Amino acid sequence: MAKQDRAIRTRQAILEAAAKVFEERGYQAATISEILTEAGVTKGALYFHFQSKEHLALGLLDEQDEGLTVPERPCKIQEVVDVIVLFTHRLQTSQMVRASVHLTLDQQASGLDRSGPFLAWGEMMRSLLRQAQQQGELLPHVVTDETADVLVGSYAGIQAMSHALSSYRDLGQRVTTLLRHILPSVVISSVLASVDLSTERGAYVYDEAKRNLAEAQATDELAKAAG
Template sequence: MVKQDRAIRTRQTILTAAAKVFEERGYQAATISEILTTAGVTKGALYFHFPSKEDLADGVIHEQDQDLPVPSRACKVQQLVDTVVLHAYRLRTDPLVRAGVRLALDQQAQGLDRSGPFLRWSDVGTTLLRQAQAQGELMPHIEPGETADVLVGAFAGVQAMSQAVSNYQDLPRRVSALLRHILPSVVVPSVLAAVDITESRGAHVHGELREASRPTPEPCPGDPSRLLTGQ
């Protein structure tokens, strides 16, 4: 168990270092040597977890998928919005997510399969839009797969523009504007009126997830509440 915990920590240290280097230099310019120096681990430790630079980049790209998913919502359009704005929030606050996006959008990353994030986002969007359609939340003409692809492409463009203009500082505003422009042509007006697409929504969802992930402390054996409940 101790060895396993150490291996997990080492892998995370390597991924964090790789994310820093990839974000600063891009895929082509990043080197294993620089990642090793940043991580402070041996070459053997790095190659044990990641046999190549491509494997390192794949690890960084997929790391963002390990985060807790957005809780199920009764309104599937709101769940889709929350998924988008939560990613935007993490992009501003999590170096691993920023590096993963940088790699996915890096057209100079020759030899690296960058399709994964786009296909996963499209699958998630299609699934939620189909659920929304089944509940009568979408306009009659909507084809979920096509709409998901449009949203993913537009979201990627907004991320790239925000990074270039403000280093992601204006991303919540840009994402809110994107949703205000796209959703009226997709969602039934009565449903859309109740959907929260404000700039602060991402921070709210992130806080909700953090609260839900906190373990409930076990009461002390002499806790009066246990006596009252007979536990």
């Protein structure tokens, strides 16, 4: 178990180092040597977990959710909002998430498949919007696949704009403004009236998700100990 824990810690240290280097230097300019120096690990330790710089970048892209999820909400539009504001809060507070987003949007990262996060976000939004439609939360004209693409694409653009103008400091307000413009065109007004779009919502959902993750991990540990 100690060996396994050590391997997990080493992998995490490598990812955190890669996040710092990728965020500062960009994918093309970053080198394995810089990441090794930042992580303080051997080349063998790095290649045990990641076969190349590309695999390391893909590993970082896979870490965007960090195990944090929004609990199911009775109102699926609130769940859509909570998914977006949770990620917004984490983007403002986590270097690993910021680096992952930079990789996703880095058009100079030739040879790197950056489609994964877009596909995952698109599928998640489509699923939630279909549920919202089944519950009668959406206006009759809405095509959920189109709305999902608009949400994902416009959110990516708002992220890039906020990064360029304020290093994400104003991202919460920009996201709230984006949702206040898009949602009235797809959501029934009586439903939208009950949805919390406040700029403080992201921090609240983050704390809730952290508590739920800690409780789930504690339950797993107890189950392993009992077994």
